[in-house]
Amino acid sequence: MASYNRSRRIGEEIRKIVSTMLINGIKDPRINSMVSVTDVEVTSDLS
Numbered sequence: 218m219a220s221y222n223r224s225r226r227i228g229e230e231i232r233k234i235v236s237t238m239l240i241n242g243i244k245d246p247r248i249n250s251m252v253s254v255t256d257v258e259v260t261s262d263l264s
Contacts, residue, residue: 228257
């Protein structure tokens with residue numbers, strides 16, 4: 218159970234970081250409004 222919670226927390230942090238990078242890194246306004254990260258799947262071995 219603890220491994221699942223850790224994987225979920227890590228996945229959520231990865232999702233936030235990638236979303237922020239996409240929002241701040243893409244300067245094309247057409248793409249900026251269409252891109253979103255809705256889910257990140259992390260395996261039990263965190264790969």
